[in-house]
Amino acid sequence: MSDTEATDAAAGTAVSGRSGASPEDREGVETHDSDIERAAKHTPSSIPLRVEGLRKEFGSITAVDGASFSVEKGSITGLIGPNGAGKSTTFNCITGIHEPTDGTVYFQGEDVTGLSPNRIANHGLVRTFQLARELEEMTVIENMMLAPKGQLGESLWRSVLPLARRGVVEQERKVLERCWEMLEFFEIDHLAEEYAGNLSGGQRKLLELARALLTDPTMLLLDEPFAGVNPSLEGRLLEHIHELREDGYTFLIVEHDMDLIMEHCEHIIVMHQGSVLTEGPPSEVRSNEAVIEAYLGGDVE
Ligand SMILES: Nc1ncnc2c1ncn2[C@@H]1O[C@H](COP(=O)(O)OP(=O)(O)OP(=O)(O)O)[C@@H](O)[C@H]1O
Numbered sequence: 001m002s003d004t005e006a007t008d009a010a011a012g013t014a015v016s017g018r019s020g021a022s023p024e025d026r027e028g029v030e031t032h033d034s035d036i037e038r039a040a041k042h043t044p045s046s047i048p049l050r051v052e053g054l055r056k057e058f059g060s061i062t063a064v065d066g067a068s069f070s071v072e073k074g075s076i077t078g079l080i081g082p083n084g085a086g087k088s089t090t091f092n093c094i095t096g097i098h099e100p101t102d103g104t105v106y107f108q109g110e111d112v113t114g115l116s117p118n119r120i121a122n123h124g125l126v127r128t129f130q131l132a133r134e135l136e137e138m139t140v141i142e143n144m145m146l147a148p149k150g151q152l153g154e155s156l157w158r159s160v161l162p163l164a165r166r167g168v169v170e171q172e173r174k175v176l177e178r179c180w181e182m183l184e185f186f187e188i189d190h191l192a193e194e195y196a197g198n199l200s201g202g203q204r205k206l207l208e209l210a211r212a213l214l215t216d217p218t219m220l221l222l223d224e225p226f227a228g229v230n231p232s233l234e235g236r237l238l239e240h241i242h243e244l245r246e247d248g249y250t251f252l253i254v255e256h257d258m259d260l261i262m263e264h265c266e267h268i269i270v271m272h273q274g275s276v277l278t279e280g281p282p283s284e285v286r287s288n289e290a291v292i293e294a295y296l297g298g299d300v301e
Pocket of ligand 1: 058061062063064081082083084085086087088089090
């Protein structure tokens with residue numbers, strides 16, 4: 001993803017919805033609408049995310065070509081595939097950064113296709129973003145304080161709103177408190193006054209995850225969370241992901257490090273040429289002939 005996309009999304013810039021997909025636009029398309037609503041209702045609550053026939057074209061390039069899959073609640077699911085398979089584009093379509101050309105994204109029983117990243121985040125589905133350049137020139141705690149602007153998580157709002165009469169200072173104190181708690185959880189509170197640009201790759205990933213969690217998500221999409229992370233921080237990041245999963249969060253992770261994916265994900269979805277080639281537990285995916293072939297004959301390990 002480009003820095004510009006990341007900045008837009010982090011700033012909550014509304015990305016235009018799929019034509020005809022906004023709630024207002026959908027009013028006139030009753031038959032299609034009721035089909036989608038019926039499908040959404042039939043998604044069990046154990047499946048927070050369901051993607052149906054997702055398609056994304058960039059001019060003559062078809063980046064995602066009818067991908068369908070679902071993610072089970074409380075799982076750590078891996079989304080893998082060779083370079084150019086369409087993983088990032090799929091992430092971007094799910095989280096509202098790209099407008100899908102076709103297909104539907106259901107989140108917790110609702111059709112969220114084409115909604116803006118902010119609105120999707122308000123539903124509880126967020127992805128982490130690489131820190132944009134301007135955020136690198138701010139301290140870690142300033143980065144945290146900026147994250148909630150315009151997209152505070154519901155529970156944080158609930159705790160902040162009763163303070164309205166006592167004024168902005170009190171509200172900011174509460175938000176600051178929550179930001180510190182989050183930094184402590186990720187064990188980067190000692191870096192609070194450090195410029196984000198000076199953080200190591202792994203520390204940045206922890207900060208990105210901490211920022212994403214301020215929006216109170218129930219599901220997190222992580223795009224290459226371990227890229228450029230040293231082994232000790234990688235272990236800590238993994239520990240936190242497992243800890244959060246124990247607390248009920250659901251994860252969908254795109255990652256090139258096969259060993260990590262095979263060891264830490266209970267379910268793996270393999271994309272190839274824009275669609276889902278196969279999915280299953282690591283032991284099955286690892287020995288799947290089509291998967292091995294998709295990775296140019298190499299061993300998936
Ligand atoms: N904004 C864009 N404009 C044009 N083509 C794009 C755009 N974004 C992605 N593509 C193309 O779509 C295809 C899928 O790209 P995508 O980045 O989704 O794959 P990926 O599986 O995430 O790849 P990688 O593992 O290399 O990051 C590629 O052929 C890519 O060049």
